[in-house]
Ligand SMILES: O=C(O)c1ccc[n+]([C@@H]2O[C@H](COP(=O)([O-])O)[C@@H](O)[C@H]2O)c1
């Protein structure tokens with residue numbers, strides 16, 4: 001199999017350091033002891049660097065939930081039937097899922113993307129039909145998808161950002177797909193070169209025996225696909241999912257367009273890990289929103305040297321963890337823009353210490 005090409009428009013430019021000194025000087029003249037707003041200062045500085053300005057903004061936020069089915073469900077890797085994927089898409093369209101509540105509360109635009117659900121889905125203004133097929137194939141027996149399906153997913157993910165999120169400054173991605181914690185564990189195992197057992201967890205509630213089955217099917221896949229797993233796109237094609245591949249394309253396009261990207265839980269991290277293997281500079285544009293309770297997530301984040309903002313014991317998906325961090329980005333940016341300075345408020349700044357420079 002020849003190496004897969006990366007579609008156009010997915011190259012990510014590393015952030016320069018031109019503004020760094022001005023950003024730090026701005027933070028340090030605000031009425032607070034230097035550094036006392038902790039990670040909120042780091043977040044604001046990152047948003048300012050991503051946007052290349054001393055007047056950053058935290059809105060509009062755009063949230064997409066990518067949905068797809070997984071052939072690997074035929075191997076008894078999830079306690080829930082695949083039919084729940086389509087049923088949850090209907091729930092999203094009716095406004096009843098957790099992510100609908102988050103988006104309403106946060107005044108965030110929500111789109112659902114059919115990346116490859118095994119059902120006929122209705123026409124609906126919030127639903128984008130970009131299906132690559134009615135679910136992947138069982139990746140322990142054959143490649144999850146064809147080269148054409150992979151290319152479709154990467155391009156469609158990028159196009160969704162172009163068409164639906166052109167004015168957005170913050171991109172938050174979520175997933176829905178019964179079986180996709182097994183897929184994500186397989187992708188992360190291949191990308192990070194870590195044993196499947198260190199990345200498998202309960203997902204929606206798998207028993208210990210079912211988790212052992214998850215490990216077995218991933219080990220079978222690693223043996224079957226061997227040499228194909230030596231490139232990031234080879235991993236995505238052989239053991240990935242349609243929603244995961246579309247999220248990889250969307251992450252890359254968002255960063256290529258200098259948007260801040262919020263990474264959700266285990267599944268989003270799998271998609272991001274492929275994006276980062278292809279374009280390491282995406283890290284400059286990324287905030288890791290939370291550490292999911294899915295057992296392999298902490299391990300994957302550590303291997304990726306990624307520090308998540310929140311530890312809330314969440315393990316839902318849909319991008320709920322990513323949006324839980326959106327208020328922190330809003331607060332960080334508002335503090336950066338709206339606080340008085342020592343000079344403007346007439347507050348005495350700290351004295352230079354005697355005998356020290358500066
Ligand atoms: O994002 C996470 O960290 C996460 C952790 C556990 C489960 N999920 C969600 O649960 C579904 C997959 O679980 P499973 O057990 O069917 O593999 C899928 O719809 C995910 O969005 C998501």
Ligand SMILES: Cc1cc2nc[nH]c2cc1C
Pocket residue numbers: 080084088175176177204316317318
């Ligand atoms: C009910 C349900 C809702 C979900 N949302 C994301 N993954 C999910 C899995 C299930 C089973």
